[in-house]
Amino acid sequence: MKTALIKPQGFCSGVTRAVALAKQAKLENKDKNIYILGMLAHNQILIDDLTKDGFITLIGNEEEEINKLKKGDILIFTAHGHDEKLDRLAKAKGLITYDATCPKVKSNLDKIKKEINDNHQVIYIGQSGHKEASAALSISKNVSLYDTQLLINYQLITDESPFVLNQTTLNFYELSKYHKDIKDHIPDARIANEICNATRLRQEAMLTIDKDTDLIVIVGHHKSSNSNKLFDIAKANYKDALVVMINNLDELKKIDIRGKKKAAIGSGASTPQCIVDEIYNYLLKI
Ligand code: SF4
Numbered sequence: 001m002k003t004a005l006i007k008p009q010g011f012c013s014g015v016t017r018a019v020a021l022a023k024q025a026k027l028e029n030k031d032k033n034i035y036i037l038g039m040l041a042h043n044q045i046l047i048d049d050l051t052k053d054g055f056i057t058l059i060g061n062e063e064e065e066i067n068k069l070k071k072g073d074i075l076i077f078t079a080h081g082h083d084e085k086l087d088r089l090a091k092a093k094g095l096i097t098y099d100a101t102c103p104k105v106k107s108n109l110d111k112i113k114k115e116i117n118d119n120h121q122v123i124y125i126g127q128s129g130h131k132e133a134s135a136a137l138s139i140s141k142n143v144s145l146y147d148t149q150l151l152i153n154y155q156l157i158t159d160e161s162p163f164v165l166n167q168t169t170l171n172f173y174e175l176s177k178y179h180k181d182i183k184d185h186i187p188d189a190r191i192a193n194e195i196c197n198a199t200r201l202r203q204e205a206m207l208t209i210d211k212d213t214d215l216i217v218i219v220g221h222h223k224s225s226n227s228n229k230l231f232d233i234a235k236a237n238y239k240d241a242l243v244v245m246i247n248n249l250d251e252l253k254k255i256d257i258r259g260k261k262k263a264a265i266g267s268g269a270s271t272p273q274c275i276v277d278e279i280y281n282y283l284l285k286i
Pocket of ligand 1: 012104
């Protein structure tokens with residue numbers, strides 16, 4: 001089958017950095033268990049590889065997981081950022097911590113802190129329950145979530161010029177819709193577009209696929225925000241194509257793609273390149 005790779009592919013800089021930091025933690029603490037508080041980045045194959053390398057991913061309630069650890073244990077915080085109270089809890093427990101928070105996420109969190117210190121309210125556009133959004137909301141009760149599903153209670157915003165920013169991995173093309181809604185309610189709101197480059201470039205590339213492509217494969221985990229957004233964009237823009245999101249080749253093999261002639265493969269910023277290559281080579285041969 002004719003098959004195109006929608007570039008960029010492979011880990012983004014934030015995930016690359018998180019993996020490197022985890023390896024560094026292991027090198028520096030050879031005889032100890034290394035715990036990761038949740039998925040280091042949202043991809044199961046990456047997590048399975050880390051497990052094979054001896055890392056222990058903690059998947060329960062974060063506070064409870066930290067409370068189970070003992071003084072001197074090694075704990076890695078993930079690329080998505082985390083609630084600040086977890087830092088305090090880890091410190092109080094005497095854990096040795098490594099922070100894999102992506103610099104782009106960290107920069108957003110710093111901007112929120114500055115606005116709060118300047119006595120402004122912050123409207124954060126994000127997905128309820130996502131770790132990055134939870135980290136932002138944990139900074140202050142003056143950070144309000146504009147949920148991409150439920151919108152916002154504008155009565156909570158008394159600041160005439162609140163600062164508006166967003167989760168880094170949202171749909172670039174939908175963000176302006178949320179900004180317009182906020183501006184319609186609060187004309188002096190100050191708006192920043194904080195979609196990260198890794199997310200934006202993948203989404204822009206998704207719109208460059210040949211129009212006669214009849215199979216679009218997004219390789220990514222269902223928890224990966226930017227993989228989900230690629231899927232949404234492909235679905236909305238290529239109505240005649242079969243659009244599927246899969247984790248690996250085995251999942252693709254279970255889907256009926258008979259009769260398809262031209263494929264394109266996109267992947268999330270936390271999808272390992274080797275999985276994409278495997279799927280690419282498979283599709284080329286059929
Ligand atoms: S997708 Fe963007 S924000 Fe998330 S880890 Fe990668 S570079 Fe950072």
